[in-house]
Amino acid sequence: MRPGRRRNARDTRAAILVSARRAFTRFGYDGVGVREIAEGAGVTAMLVNRYFGSKERLFADVVAATMAEPGILTDRVTKQRQDVASLGADIAAELMAKTAPGDTPLDGFLIMLRSASNERAAAIWREQIERHYQKTLTDMLPGAMAPERAALLLALVSGFQMMRQVIGVPALAQANAAALSKLLARICQAVIDAEAG
Amino acid sequence: MRPGRRRNARDTRAAILVSARRAFTRFGYDGVGVREIAEGAGVTAMLVNRYFGSKERLFADVVAATMAEPGILTDRVTKQRQDVASLGADIAAELMAKTAPGDTPLDGFLIMLRSASNERAAAIWREQIERHYQKTLTDMLPGAMAPERAALLLALVSGFQMMRQVIGVPALAQANAAALSKLLARICQAVIDAEAG
């Protein structure tokens, strides 16, 4: 236990959650051990299991907490919006900001990217995406094939993050931010405005 | 060693490569052990290291082999092409065909997705992408910011595969194939035709 802090179940549990979130974001579900997570919270590995039951349930809690707060898509989507003319630009700006090179993003998509290899983790994500993103985005998009276009928007956003942050493709990771943002905005808007034919 | 086969270095090495490719595709770099790969080839774990040096070098060989053969982007890109007016439709058709639900894709992108959490694997992929896709695609695209647009095309393709095959988002995994293909073609073409401004 860390010297500074007194015994407190609520604070300790929160500290574990914070440490787990950072660790899962950076290294994925399989890339991190409970000992490492515990050390980041200043506690022992066994306390993690004591509070969360198992590593898998801890991961599910982290994912749920991540989805509950505003992300790249939701914060722009849930706000009052008369039309979708500037939605592409807003998504692009948010995406660029949250994937700035060198930062340690706590975003949910990165956890998904880094945990997609685990079947259980993928199932957890499928459910969370359905619940949070898919429905909200679909309701926003006018025209035909709204669910497909919403999912394609998700695909573009997650693919961008993977190439820019996880793989680190130079054309995206080292590009001029303003120019790339404008280009990305145009493409996002193309998905939003796409009409089935 | 498997009862049916005789001792043969070339065949054994090829069998290990096949087994490793299938295993990496399904479970990613960290999700698979050399013993498992060896068993799939009917061989002992140590023989894998004997032929390939280490698990990491084996992975690099698998990735290189995957990139060498025609994929979703390369086979349409490398062919003689006067203009890029139909490039989006070609990419979309290829992408839909190679990500048909229920099949077991041996595609390189799936290996990347499932191995992206490992830093070494990500570095191997970054180099391979630079060498194979980035340059070829960039040379094809007219107008400004060609490298960025090429990378965004890569992002879209990989994000689509992740949502459709890895996560299994229903809107993409269970969509009407023809309609989704047309929609996807339009979006790809938007990236191809996007002009910086």
Add this chain to the structure above:
DNA sequence: GTGCTATGTCTACGACTGTATACTTCTTGT
């Protein structure tokens, strides 16, 4: 102050990992 209980730690187990060393067995050139 004194127990009681929640809070946290210690130790350890069984399974798994990648791979180095030493060994056996098959194939092939002569």
Add this chain to the structure above:
DNA sequence: ACAAGAAGTATACAGTCGTAGACATAGCAC
């Protein structure tokens, strides 16, 4: 036919993993 070397195996090591069970201690009610 027979050695020589290639092809493949067996064993083991040092490590990590998740987590179970027993133990220690701090904090609060009285």
